[in-house]
Amino acid sequence: MATPDWNVMLATCPSRTSLARIANKWTAMIVIALSDGPLRFGAIRQAVDGISGKVLADTLRDLERDGIVLRSAYNEMPPRVEYELTELGRTLHEPLGALGRWAEQHIERVLDARDRYDNRTTGPAADHLITA
Amino acid sequence: MATPDWNVMLATCPSRTSLARIANKWTAMIVIALSDGPLRFGAIRQAVDGISGKVLADTLRDLERDGIVLRSAYNEMPPRVEYELTELGRTLHEPLGALGRWAEQHIERVLDARDRYDNRTTGPAADHLITA
């Protein structure tokens, strides 16, 4: 029962469709934003700086469909809609939060690497070895 | 010195460009594939089932630029090119592996949620609450 033969490395395995959804920058930021509790659409948009309304709506719909986010629309005027992580979605907070922290903690090394890559003059190839 | 003011939630923070690169399904699968040691281009292509040559080449170049992957080209006939994780790249193995395992372990609940979402008939809205 704890022996899943799912394998994301196989192109046709359904688990890959799930990986595609969660291994995504907008998904990561939205899950991080929702990890402190329910938020309204506009509040998520503020928290996830730079996201467009369309992409936020699309991503939230996909996350709701996958059972990661719960959407609650209240029939009021003006309309109020709240989004929150489901129990399943809460299990994503740790791995996706880790990704966000990785990006923040290692960005200086990444920027250094980019500098070295962009400014490299194809040096004297070490004999049999060519780096470019 | 251990007080980074980097914040992926800010649109202009450089760390977000790094998050965009690592929060990606191809990056995740390539890092997982390389976690057991160096691989040739063709071997990665086999391991990451379904990836096209172009996308693999593009992603590997971006990963090399960010200092996550090291590329070594040997001047032989036929040409041989090997890719491996750098020390920085190896620190990504755990968080990205966790994402892959999440997709495999929770895919059944995700598939169930998708079924429920796709087959739902807009039930009798609970008074003030509308789910669709």
Next chain:
DNA sequence: CCGGATCCGATTCGATACTG
């Protein structure tokens, strides 16, 4: 042959304008 560059169609992204 292998690695990857090029070309090009298909999808996705994202800003603006508009509706309940």
Next chain:
DNA sequence: CAGTATCGAATCGGATCCGG
């Protein structure tokens, strides 16, 4: 306020070609 509609722009991704 919380979306949807529409439409260029940008990116993704597959088939094909090329150099070593």
